[in-house]
Amino acid sequence: MLGRLNHVAIAVPDLATATAVYRDTLGAKVTAAQALPEHGVTVVFIDLGNTKVELLEPLGEKSPIAAFLEKNPSGGMHHVCYEVDDIVAARDRLKAGGARVLGDGNPKIGAHGKPVLFLHPKDFAGTLVELEQA
Ligand code: CO
Numbered sequence: 001m002l003g004r005l006n007h008v009a010i011a012v013p014d015l016a017t018a019t020a021v022y023r024d025t026l027g028a029k030v031t032a033a034q035a036l037p038e039h040g041v042t043v044v045f046i047d048l049g050n051t052k053v054e055l056l057e058p059l060g061e062k063s064p065i066a067a068f069l070e071k072n073p074s075g076g077m078h079h080v081c082y083e084v085d086d087i088v089a090a091r092d093r094l095k096a097g098g099a100r101v102l103g104d105g106n107p108k109i110g111a112h113g114k115p116v117l118f119l120h121p122k123d124f125a126g127t128l129v130e131l132e133q134a
Pocket of ligand 1: 007009054079081130
């Protein structure tokens with residue numbers, strides 16, 4: 001069921017500063033910032049060739065990463081995103097096995113224009129997992 005690692009996401013308090021660290025200090029290729037109001041974040045992707053890093057900054061009042069940044073004020077690793085061929089089939093299989101899907105359980109369109117879902121960290125070795133349709 002599980003495919004490639006699509007990205008590792010890092011929540012940051014200041015997207016411009018974090019982007020500059022990756023671009024200037026680390027010499028990485030970075031995208032322009034993209035606001036995703038439906039997800040409550042603004043994102044920048046770092047293209048590493050074999051995978052990506054997603055930098056996340058809170059957007060709006062009820063950002064899902066606000067509490068994480070209160071606990072980790074300088075930022076930190078927030079989630080990993082794995083690709084699946086069929087996100088609805090993957091969700092149904094995981095739910096049948098007792099895993100918890102966050103939100104209303106329906107895929108939303110993510111930063112790459114493809115459906116995504118988030119799975120409860122307590123069911124996945126303490127890590128928030130995002131699934132993205134490949
Ligand atoms: Co992500």
